[in-house]
Amino acid sequence: MKKKVIGTPFQQHVWQTLKRIPKGKVTTYQRLAKMIKRPRSARAVGNALNVNPYAPTVPCHRVVRSNGEIGGYASGPKKKISMLSREGVRIIRGKVTPLHKFLY
DNA sequence: GTCGTGACTAGCC
DNA sequence: CGGCTAGCCACGA
Numbered sequence: 001m002k003k004k005v006i007g008t009p010f011q012q013h014v015w016q017t018l019k020r021i022p023k024g025k026v027t028t029y030q031r032l033a034k035m036i037k038r039p040r041s042a043r044a045v046g047n048a049l050n051v052n053p054y055a056p057t058v059p060c061h062r063v064v065r066s067n068g069e070i071g072g073y074a075s076g077p078k079k080k081i082s083m084l085s086r087e088g089v090r091i092i093r094g095k096v097t098p099l100h101k102f103l104y
Numbered sequence: 105g106t107c108g109t110g111a112c113t114a115g116c117c
Numbered sequence: 118c119g120g121c122t123a124g125c126c127a128c129g130a
Contacts, residue, residue: 010113029126033112044112046125051114065126072125080125 010036011048015058018049024088025104026096028066050074068099 006012013036021027029042038044049060061080065071070091073080081091090097 008113030128033126038112040110040127041112042126043110043124044114044126047113047123050125060125063125067127070125074125077125 007051007053010038010041010044011052013037014045014048015052015054018058018060018063019054021059021062021104024102026062026064026084026089026099026102027104028064028099029071030066031103032063046071064096064099068095068097070094070096 014032017032017035018027029045030039033039033042033045036045045063049058049063052058052060055074061073061083063071070077070080070084077094081094084096085091089102096102
């Protein structure tokens with residue numbers, strides 16, 4: 001079994017950082033971008049998640065916007081809300097509440 | 105709350 | 118190889 005999915009160091013870093021987030025916690029695109037030394041690449045981060053070959057391995061549903069909004073999800077925003085709600089994250093009107101409390 | 109601009113990468117022709 | 122477009126976005130006015 002040789003999983004040689006490299007893609008780009010950028011994407012790998014994004015996935016690795018996202019994977020290290022504990023359950024019941026969430027993060028924002030901007031914060032995640034800063035973690036990977038690319039504070040201006042919040043977009044690239046979102047793009048990386050969209051193409052992530054580790055879909056079930058990378059909890060992309062734990063990533064929300066800085067505004068606390070769910071943003072989007074490759075499998076459907078409803079799914080994202082359902083998963084977060086299932087982990088104990090309170091979603092009100094499609095937004096994480098209180099976001100700061102669940103921020104990693 | 106809305107509008108417009110900025111910054112980064114991947115994919116396609 | 119070179120240029121252009123789109124994306125799970127963010128911030129300031």
